[in-house]
Amino acid sequence: MLLHVDGLGVHLSGKPIVSDLGFQLDAGELLVVLGPNGAGKSTLLKGLAGEHKIGAGQVMFAGQALKNWSNRDLAKRRAVMPQRVEVSFPLTVEEIVRLGRPPEPLSQSAPVLSELMELLDITHLRHRLAPGLSGGEQQRVQLARVLAQVWDTEGPVLLLLDECTSALDPAHQQQVFSLLRRLARQRGFAVLAVAHDLNLAARFADRLMLLHHGQCYISGEPSEVLTEHVLAEVYGLSARILELEEGYPLVIPRDDAWASTYAKSSPSGFAPVNPSCRQAS
Amino acid sequence: MLTDGAGRLAKGPALLMILGAAFAVSVVSVTSGAYPLSIAEILGVLVGDLDDEVARLVLFDVRLPRLVLGFLVGAVLAVSGAILQGLFRNPLADPGLIGVSAGASLAAIAVIVLGDTWLGGWLDLAGVWALPIAAFIGGSGTVFLAWRIARRAGQTSVATLLLAGIAINAIAGAGTGLLTFYSSDEELRSLTFWTMGSLGHAAWDDVAMAAPWLLLSLCAAPFLARPLDAFLLGEQVVGHLGYNTDWTKRAAILIAGLGVGAAVAVSGLIGFVGLVVPHLVRQTLGAGHRIVLPASALAGGTLLVGADCLARVVVEPAELPIGLMMALIGGPFFLLLLLRTRIV
Numbered sequence: 001m002l003l004h005v006d007g008l009g010v011h012l013s014g015k016p017i018v019s020d021l022g023f024q025l026d027a028g029e030l031l032v033v034l035g036p037n038g039a040g041k042s043t044l045l046k047g048l049a050g051e052h053k054i055g056a057g058q059v060m061f062a063g064q065a066l067k068n069w070s071n072r073d074l075a076k077r078r079a080v081m082p083q084r085v086e087v088s089f090p091l092t093v094e095e096i097v098r099l100g101r102p103p104e105p106l107s108q109s110a111p112v113l114s115e116l117m118e119l120l121d122i123t124h125l126r127h128r129l130a131p132g133l134s135g136g137e138q139q140r141v142q143l144a145r146v147l148a149q150v151w152d153t154e155g156p157v158l159l160l161l162d163e164c165t166s167a168l169d170p171a172h173q174q175q176v177f178s179l180l181r182r183l184a185r186q187r188g189f190a191v192l193a194v195a196h197d198l199n200l201a202a203r204f205a206d207r208l209m210l211l212h213h214g215q216c217y218i219s220g221e222p223s224e225v226l227t228e229h230v231l232a233e234v235y236g237l238s239a240r241i242l243e244l245e246e247g248y249p250l251v252i253p254r255d256d257a258w259a260s261t262y263a264k265s266s267p268s269g270f271a272p273v274n275p276s277c278r279q280a281s
Numbered sequence: 282m283l284t285d286g287a288g289r290l291a292k293g294p295a296l297l298m299i300l301g302a303a304f305a306v307s308v309v310s311v312t313s314g315a316y317p318l319s320i321a322e323i324l325g326v327l328v329g330d331l332d333d334e335v336a337r338l339v340l341f342d343v344r345l346p347r348l349v350l351g352f353l354v355g356a357v358l359a360v361s362g363a364i365l366q367g368l369f370r371n372p373l374a375d376p377g378l379i380g381v382s383a384g385a386s387l388a389a390i391a392v393i394v395l396g397d398t399w400l401g402g403w404l405d406l407a408g409v410w411a412l413p414i415a416a417f418i419g420g421s422g423t424v425f426l427a428w429r430i431a432r433r434a435g436q437t438s439v440a441t442l443l444l445a446g447i448a449i450n451a452i453a454g455a456g457t458g459l460l461t462f463y464s465s466d467e468e469l470r471s472l473t474f475w476t477m478g479s480l481g482h483a484a485w486d487d488v489a490m491a492a493p494w495l496l497l498s499l500c501a502a503p504f505l506a507r508p509l510d511a512f513l514l515g516e517q518v519v520g521h522l523g524y525n526t527d528w529t530k531r532a533a534i535l536i537a538g539l540g541v542g543a544a545v546a547v548s549g550l551i552g553f554v555g556l557v558v559p560h561l562v563r564q565t566l567g568a569g570h571r572i573v574l575p576a577s578a579l580a581g582g583t584l585l586v587g588a589d590c591l592a593r594v595v596v597e598p599a600e601l602p603i604g605l606m607m608a609l610i611g612g613p614f615f616l617l618l619l620l621r622t623r624i625v
Contacts, residue, residue: 051517075523082517088370089513089568099510100522145514149522 002027002062002156002190003048009056010040010047017043018214021057027156027188030181032201034194034225035211036235041194042083044211045162048192049080061158076102076157079149083162083194085142087130093117093141094126100148112151116144119179121172135167143176150189159183161193165200173197177204198251202226210234222248290565292572299576303352303583309590310351311344315598318344347483351589351603352582353495354480354548357540359581360502362555363562363573365424367509368533369442372563375556376541379427379442380449381420382552385545386475387453387460388419393471394460413490413546420545421538423449428534478549478604480589491547498540499578505533506570513568551604553611554581560618 003025010018018040025031035041046052048059048066059066062077069077079100087096097116101109117123120140125133130141143164150157159180165173181204183189195201201208202222209219212234218225226249231237242250312318316339325331326340358376365374365381376382392415396404404411427449431442461472474482508529511519519526544551558581559573566572585603592606 046517049517050520071520071525072523075521080518080521082515082521085514085518087514089367089372090563091513091568095567095569096514099514103507142514 001025001060003158003192004060005048005057006060007057008044008047008054008059010043010052011055012043012052016055016214018047018211019056021211021214021216023209023216023219025158025190025192027190028184030184030191030193030204030206031209032193032195032205032207033209033211034196034198034201035217039211039234040214041211042162043214045080045160045192045194049078049082049160050074062156075149076153077150077155078158078160079146080160081142081146081162081164083166085138087138090129090131092127092129093122093133096130096141097122097144097148100145109148112148116147116151119147120144121175136169136172139164139167140172140176147183156188156190159189159191159193161191163194163196165195165197173200180204198226198231202248202251226251289567292566295566296576296579299579299583303579303586306583306587306590307348307352310348310586311340313590314339314344314593342484346485346488347480347589348586350483350488350491350547351480351586353488353492353499354544354551355554355585356578356582357495357498357544358551358554358585359558359577360499360574361537361540361544362581363559363570363577364502364505364509364533364537365555366559367505367512367570367573368530368537370512370515371443372560373443373556375552376420376424376537377550377552377555378450379446380423380453381427381538381541382545382550383450383453383457384423384426385416385420385542386550387456388415388422389546390457390460390472390475391415393475394464394468410490413494413543416546417494417539417542420542421535423453424534424538428530474602475545475549476604477602478551478607479600479602480548481600481602483547487547491543494539494543498536498543501532501536502574502578503571505529505536506574509533509570549602549604551585551607553607553615554585557611557615557618558584560615 001024005024006022008018008021009016021044023031033041033044043052047054050066054067061069061074066074094113094117097113098106098109101112114123117126120143122137122140122144125137125141130138133141143161146159146161150159161180165176168176177200180189180191180193184191184206193205205222207219208222208225210217210225210230217234218230223243226241228239228241231239231241231251238254240252240254242252244250308320311323312320316335318336318340322331322333322336323340326333326337361376361381362374365376365379366372368374369379389412392400392403392412396411403415427442427445430445457472457476461469464472508519508524511522511524512529516526519529541555559577562573562576562580566576585607588606588610589603591610592601592603595601
C-alpha cells in the first residue's frame, strides 16, 4: 500500500476541517476525491502535501510515516499541484516546466520537457510568458511542471492534484484524465485528484471518495458512490443517474424546481449517516 | 542582438555587454573628478614608471576605494532587491519601500547622534564596528518586522507588506527627524550624509569594514537561486519541490538585511538601484534567478559607479550626493518603464 491514511485530522486555526478520515491508495490507482464546497477536499490534500500540520491520526507513505520523510526525498516521490498558482514574473512556459526538474543541465532535461509539453499540448506555447496565458493554458503548464518533478523517478510515486482540470475545456479535460489513468496503469503512479465534475470522475476514476463535513461519506467504485440519494444527501443535488452499459454511471442534474422537495425529504428519508467511512463493496 | 522566442537577449552576449559597460564606467570613474587623471598617468602609476606622488595618492587613496565600494554597494543593493522581490513575489519590494534602508539608516543615525550619550556603551563595546553593526541590525530587524506583520496563517500578504513598509518608513523617518532635531551642527553634517547617500568619503577603511559583509551577502545569494525560482510559483510550491521554505525565507531575509545594512553603513541611503536594476534584468534576460542574481549584481555595480561619476562631474568641483543622483535618474526612468510596460 503506497499511501495509508488512518484517523487523519487537520485543523485550521483551531477548527477541525478534516477529522477521523481513513483511506488507502495503492500504486496504479486513480482515486478521485469529491465533495461539496468546504467539505475539506483541499485541506485533506494540503495535509498530505505537508502544507497544513496533521493534527491527529497517522499517514504512512511507502511504509514510512509521512513526517519522517525528508523534504528532498519526498519531492522525488510525491508531486503536488495546488488549486491555484499565479505567476506574476516573466517566466516562459518552458522555464516553469523546468522548475519541476532537479538541478541538471538543460541538455539532460530537454527530452523530458519536450515529452511533457507534447503530452499536455503546450509545445506551441513553450516560449510564451506565463502571465499572458489563459487560465486553462496555465493549468496545463502547472500540470506539466508537476509531472516533470517525478517523471523519471524509479518506483511508485504519488500525485496530489487539486482541481487540476477546473479551467480546461472538455477536450483537454479528457486528455488530462486519460493521461492520468495511463500513468496509473502503465507506470504505477498513485493519483489522488480532487475534482468537481462527477461524470468526468465516474468515467476515469478507479475509485471515488466522497467527503462531507470533513469526513469520508462513502467511497467505492463510481456506480456505488454516485447514487441519487447519496448526491441528494451530500450535495443537496437532485439528479437522475443513468447506468451506462460501459459500466459507469452518468449523472444528469434535474431541473431546479425539484431541488426543494429533495432538500426537505432527504434528512429523514435516506439517512445512512455514519461518521466513519462507509465502504461500499 | 540575438533574442530567443520570448524576445529576450541571449544571456552570454548580454552578460559580456554589461561587463564591458562595467569596465568602461570603471575607467571613467578613476579618471574623472576634481583632479583629472589621464589613462596614461594611471598606467604609469600602476606600472611604476611615473613618479607623481599626487597622482599616486589620488588614484590609490581616493579613486580606487571609491570605485570598489561603489561597485560593491551597487551590486549588493541590486541583488538584495532581486532577492526580496522574489521572496515577496512582487516586483515592487525594493529594500527602500519595505523600510529596510530607513531602519538601517535610523540605527546608524542613532549611533552618530547618541553615540556619546545614551549609546556610549555600544560604542565602547563595538568600537569601529559600531556603525555598520548597528546599521546591519536596523536593516535586518526591519525586514523581519515587515515580514512578520505581513504574515498571517502561513501566508505572506503582499499588500500588508507594502503598507507595513510605509508605516515602518514613517516611524523610522520620525525617529530620524527627532534625532536630527537634537543633533549638533557637526552631527547634522554626518546626518545629511546618511539621508542623501554618498560615496564621497570612501576610503580603504570603509572598504575593509563593509566589504566582508557585502561580499558575504553577494556570495551567499546564488545559493538561493533555485528556491527563489520556486518562490515565483508561490510559497507552498517551494515545499512541494523539496526545498525548506522556512529556511529559505530566513536565509533570504538575513542575506538581504546583511547586505543592505552594510551598504547603508558605508554609503547612506541610496534608492532605486534595488528596484530598477532587477526589473530591467528580468525584462531583458528573463526571471530565472540563476541569471537575475549575477546580472543584477554586475548591472547594479555598473549603474552606481556610473551615477557616482555623474555626481562628481555635474557640479564640479563640488559633488552631488549619490542618493540624490540615483533618485534623479531612477525616478523618471522608472516612470518611463511604468508607462511602457505592465509591471505585473
